[in-house]
Amino acid sequence: MKKMLEVKDLNISFHTFAGEVKAIRGVSFDLYEGETLAIVGESGSGKSVTTKSIMRLLPPGNSEIKSGQILFNGKDIAKASEKEMQKVRGKDISMIFQDPMTSLNPTMTIGKQIMEPLLKHQHLGKDEARKRAINLLKLVGIPKPESRMKQYPHQFSGGMRQRVVIAIALACNPKVLIADEPTTALDVTIQGQILDLMKELQKKVDTSIIFITHDLGVVANVADRVAVMYGGKIVEVGTVDEIFYNPKHPYTWGLISSMPSLDANDEELFVIPGTPPDLLNPPKGDAFAVRNPYALKIDYEKEPPxxxxxxxxYAATWLLHPDAPKVEPPAAVQMRMKKFNANKKSAPNKEAK
Structure with missing residues (x-):
């Protein structure tokens, strides 16, 4: 399968009054043609910083890509100039942000905002760009697109605004689409509609997606592969089945245990104890050790490969070392694994249709 994007040993720091924050520490992953890669983790784990670095949208004053490569079409865009990146953004790599109201210009009509990338990157005439914009609004499920073209963002609901943002992101048929928690600001019903829309559009426009979220429930519905981030690092990566049915990292166990369930008997929702590490002074050894009830002595001394x-x-935990004691996932995780497996067996076989 063709690689659309390669991130290799990426290290990113922020220079603050308190010192250097080592926000991303040796992150590597690949994105393949036509797949959806979900990057999950708590707030502050480095998900958004990683993806904004791909778009080169980090603040230029205090952020720095210390080392590593971001290869797209064989070129390292980590070293590309701003002028070069302006040709990539919106055309080859697009991004959907969390809050559609802050992504849209309140002083411009929806039509003009969708036409803008078509005029800039596709060099279409105004009439042709307008027709394409109307078709995009139809594609994302907005009724009466001709009249909607003349309206402003405040005249749309939250779900409709997010559909407009998706239309803008897809305007130039990008090869890579980055979705940074695109459903977090929406209610549950609209979330489901947007997720279904994105899956449907991916098949139609043939793009690869990086999906950022803290919600593992969302991941199960949209992803092909999953990368779990903690403390500025990827600590586990695998197919969606491997992460849900056979998780290996204690942090992944914690995330799965934290998922709310309608049939759970517990009165309280499980939470991972403690807080993420201070990346001004990254801890020695495994960054998750102080929150890990299964931590070994070596976790406090040496970082796991x-x-x-x-x-x-793959998973970065010393529990996978041949000499480590055998530790089973907690009961809550085993229960979820059985439930996921049961749901998978009862789901209709798509290939058989």
Whole structure:
């Protein structure tokens, strides 16, 4: 399968009055043609910083890509100039942000905002760009697109605004689409509609998606592969089945245990104890050790490498070392694994249709 994007040993720092914050520490991953890669983790784990660095949208004054590569079409865009990136953004790589109201210009009509990338990157005439914009509004499910073209963002509901943002992001048929928690600001019903829309559009426009979220429930519905981030690092990566049915990192166990369930008997929702590490002074060893009830002595002394579980599944935990004691996932995780497996078996076989 063709690689659309390669991130290799990426290290990013922010220079603050308090000192250097090492926000991203040796992150590597690939994005393949036509797939959806979900990057999950708590707030502050480095998800958005990683993806904004791909678009080169980090603040230029105090952020710095210390080392590493971001390869797109064989070129390292981590070293590209701002002028070069202006040709990439919106055309080859697009981004959907969390809050559609802050993504849209309140003083411009919806039509003009969708036409803008078509005029700039596709060099279409105004009439042709307008027709294409109307078709995009139809594609994302907005009724009466001709009249909606003349309206402003405040005249749309939250779900409709997010559909407009998706239309803008897809205007130039980008090869890579980055969705940074695109459903967080929406209610549950609209969330489902937007997720279904994105899955449908991916098939139609043939784009690769990086989906940022803290919600593992969302991941199960949209992703092909999952990368779990903690403390500025990827600590586990695998197919969606491997992460849900066979998780190996204690942090992944914590995230799965934290998922709310309608049939759970517990009165309280599980939370991972403690707080994420202070990346002004990254901890020695495994950054998750102080929050990990299964931590070994070596976790406080030496950072674990990525252990191979399968050709597609890797996890950075000393529990996978041959000499480590055998530790089973907590009961809450095993219960969820059984539930996921039962749901998978009961789901209709799409290939058989």
């Amino acid at each position: 990525m252990f191979k579980i399968s050709d597609t599944h």
